[in-house]
Amino acid sequence: MKIESKNVNNTLVLILQEKRLDASQAVSLKDEISEYIKADNQNIAINLHTVEFVDSSSLGALVSCLKLMGSRGRLTLFGLNKPVISMFKLTRMDRVFTLCETEEQALEALEA
Amino acid sequence: MKIESKNVNNTLVLILQEKRLDASQAVSLKDEISEYIKADNQNIAINLHTVEFVDSSSLGALVSCLKLMGSRGRLTLFGLNKPVISMFKLTRMDRVFTLCETEEQALEALEA
Amino acid sequence: MNYTNLIISSRFENTRLAALCATEVASRSFNSEALNEIELSIVELVNNCIEHAYEESVNQQVSIEFKLFKDHLIIEVTDNGKALDPSILDNMNGSFDFDPDDLDNLPEGGFGLNIIKASMDEVKYERLNDKNHWLLTKFC
Amino acid sequence: MNYTNLIISSRFENTRLAALCATEVASRSFNSEALNEIELSIVELVNNCIEHAYEESVNQQVSIEFKLFKDHLIIEVTDNGKALDPSILDNMNGSFDFDPDDLDNLPEGGFGLNIIKASMDEVKYERLNDKNHWLLTKFC
Ligand SMILES: Nc1ncnc2c1ncn2[C@@H]1O[C@H](COP(=O)(O)OP(=O)(O)O)[C@@H](O)[C@H]1O
Ligand SMILES: Nc1ncnc2c1ncn2[C@@H]1O[C@H](COP(=O)(O)OP(=O)(O)O)[C@@H](O)[C@H]1O
Numbered sequence: 001m002k003i004e005s006k007n008v009n010n011t012l013v014l015i016l017q018e019k020r021l022d023a024s025q026a027v028s029l030k031d032e033i034s035e036y037i038k039a040d041n042q043n044i045a046i047n048l049h050t051v052e053f054v055d056s057s058s059l060g061a062l063v064s065c066l067k068l069m070g071s072r073g074r075l076t077l078f079g080l081n082k083p084v085i086s087m088f089k090l091t092r093m094d095r096v097f098t099l100c101e102t103e104e105q106a107l108e109a110l111e112a
Numbered sequence: 113m114k115i116e117s118k119n120v121n122n123t124l125v126l127i128l129q130e131k132r133l134d135a136s137q138a139v140s141l142k143d144e145i146s147e148y149i150k151a152d153n154q155n156i157a158i159n160l161h162t163v164e165f166v167d168s169s170s171l172g173a174l175v176s177c178l179k180l181m182g183s184r185g186r187l188t189l190f191g192l193n194k195p196v197i198s199m200f201k202l203t204r205m206d207r208v209f210t211l212c213e214t215e216e217q218a219l220e221a222l223e224a
Numbered sequence: 225m226n227y228t229n230l231i232i233s234s235r236f237e238n239t240r241l242a243a244l245c246a247t248e249v250a251s252r253s254f255n256s257e258a259l260n261e262i263e264l265s266i267v268e269l270v271n272n273c274i275e276h277a278y279e280e281s282v283n284q285q286v287s288i289e290f291k292l293f294k295d296h297l298i299i300e301v302t303d304n305g306k307a308l309d310p311s312i313l314d315n316m317n318g319s320f321d322f323d324p325d326d327l328d329n330l331p332e333g334g335f336g337l338n339i340i341k342a343s344m345d346e347v348k349y350e351r352l353n354d355k356n357h358w359l360l361t362k363f364c
Numbered sequence: 365m366n367y368t369n370l371i372i373s374s375r376f377e378n379t380r381l382a383a384l385c386a387t388e389v390a391s392r393s394f395n396s397e398a399l400n401e402i403e404l405s406i407v408e409l410v411n412n413c414i415e416h417a418y419e420e421s422v423n424q425q426v427s428i429e430f431k432l433f434k435d436h437l438i439i440e441v442t443d444n445g446k447a448l449d450p451s452i453l454d455n456m457n458g459s460f461d462f463d464p465d466d467l468d469n470l471p472e473g474g475f476g477l478n479i480i481k482a483s484m485d486e487v488k489y490e491r492l493n494d495k496n497h498w499l500l501t502k503f504c
Contacts (some may be wrong), residue, residue: 023271032297055267056335063332083260090342091335095324135376135411139466152368168475175472195400203475207464229371242386
C-alpha cells in the first residue's frame with residue numbers, strides 16, 4: 001500500500017496513492033494507518049482523492065482505525081470521490097466519520 | 113462516434129472524443145471523416161489526444177481516409193498517445209501519415 | 225441479450241476483474257450511480273465467496289455470468305464452496321443499524337449482504353448440486 | 365499460476381472486455397509497453413474470430429483463457445467457427461511490406477495476424493473437434 005505523509009502544524013496528513021481500496025488491500029490499510037496512530041500522532045487527516053472505490057472490508061479497516069484512535073486524538077477523511085461518499089452514506093458511516101472536502105477544512109476540523 | 117470540429121485559418125481541426133478506436137467504431141470513424149473530406153475540406157488535422165487504443169480496423173479506416181483525400185488536399189494527425197504511436201510504428205504507417213505532436217505543429221505542416 | 229461469463233481464481237486480488245467486467249457490460253445501459261451500485265455488489269459478493277464459501281483457500285473457481293437484457297441486468301455468481309445458511313440472507317433487511325456515538329461498538333464487518341440487498345433490485349440464493357448460486361437482478 | 369477465463373458473445377463491442385481482462389491480469393507481471401502489445405494482440409485475435417471464424421454472426425461465443433505463470437502469460441482463444449487455412453498464418457512473417465509512397469495501393473487491412481506475430485513470443489493455431497484454438501505466449 002502506497003501512502004505519502006506530511007506534517008502540517010500539529011496534524012499528520014496521510015495521502016493514499018491507491019485507486020481501489022478492496023479486500024486485497026484491507027489488511028495493509030489497517031496495519032499501516034494503525035502504525036501512525038500507535039506512533040502517537042494525535043491529529044490525522046487522510047486524503048482519499050486518488051481512491052475511486054472502497055469495499056466493505058476497507059471501510060471496516062477505516063472503522064477499526066477510528067476505534068483505535070479512540071480518545072487519543074482525532075481522525076478525519078477528506079477528498080472523497082463520489083462513489084466513496086456513496087459508500088459512507090449507504091452504510092451510514094457518514095454519521096461516524098468526520099468527512100471534509102478539502103485539506104484545509106480537514107485541518108480546521110481537527111484543530112477546532 | 114463523437115467528433116468536435118473547429119476551423120483555424122484554412123484548416124479544419126477534428127477533435128476525436130473516443131478513448132478507444134476499435135472494430136465497433138471503425139466504420140463510423142471512416143464514414144464521418146470521409147464526409148468532411150467530401151465536403152471539400154482541403155486541410156484536415158485530427159486531434160487524437162483522447163485516444164488510448166487503436167486497433168487495425170481503425171488504422172485501416174484512417175488509411176482509407178488518407179487515400180480518399182489523395183491529391184485533393186492534406187491530412188495530418190496530432191496528439192497521439194504512446195500506445196497509438198506504437199501502433200503506427202509497428203505497422204510502419206508512421207512512414208505514410210504526417211504525425212505531429214501539437215495542434216500548432218499540425219497546422220504548420222498543413223500550411224507549409 | 226448480451227451474454228458474458230467470467231471465471232476467476234479465488235483470490236481477493238481477482239475480484240477487480242469481476243468489477244471491470246461488470247461495469248463494462250453494464251455501462252451500456254446504466255447511469256454512473258447505478259454502475260457504482262453494481263460494481264460494489266459484485267465485489268462484495270465475490271469477496272464473500274472467497275472468504276466464506278471457500279474460506280480463503282486459493283485456486284478454487286468463482287463463475288460470474290452477466291446477462292444484459294433490454295431493461296435489466298442479471299448477474300449469476302456460482303461457487304463450489306460451503307453452503308450459506310439461508311436464514312442469514314433472509315434476516316438482512318438492507319439497513320445499517322448501529323449507534324454512531326458508541327465508538328467502541330462500531331461494526332467493522334457484516335456489511336456485505338446488506339450492501340448487496342440495498343444496491344440490487346433482487347437478490348436470490350440457492351444451493352444446487354453442491355454449488356452456491358447467487359442471482360442478482362437490477363433494472364435499468 | 366493464476367487462471368482466468370472470459371467468455372464473450374461474438375460482437376465487436378465485446379472485444380474490449382477481453383482487452384480489460386488481459387491488461388488487468390497481465391499488469392501484475394508486465395511493463396506498460398508489453399501490456400500494450402498484449403492488449404493489441406488479444407483485440408486483433410478476438411476481432412478475427414468474430415469477423416472471419418463467425419463471419420459476424422452474433423451470439424456465438426468466444427472463450428479467452430489467461431494463465432499467468434511466474435515468467436510468462438499464456439492466452440488461449442477458442443471459437444466454434446470456420447477453420448483457418450494454416451498456411452495463411454505460416455506465411456505471415458510479422459513484417460509490414462508496402463510502398464509508403466504508393467498512396468493508391470496502401471493496405472487498409474490484413475494487419476491483424478502480423479501484429480499478433482510481432483507482439484507475442486509464440487503464436488500457435490490448431491483445429492480440434494470443430495473448434496479453433498489459438499495459443500499466444502508472452503514472456504515477462
Ligand atoms: N458466499 C457466502 N457463502 C457462505 N456464507 C456466506 C456467504 N456470504 C455471506 N456469508 C455468511 O453471511 C455472513 C454475513 O456476510 P456479510 O454481510 O457479507 O458480512 P461479512 O462478510 O463481513 O461477515 C458472513 O459472516 C457469513 O457467515
Ligand atoms: N480467427 C480466424 N478464423 C478464420 N480465418 C482467419 C482468422 N483470422 C484470420 N483469418 C484469415 O486470415 C486473413 C488475414 O487476417 P488478418 O491478418 O487479421 O487481416 P484481416 O483480418 O484484416 O483480413 C483473413 O483475411 C482471414 O482470411
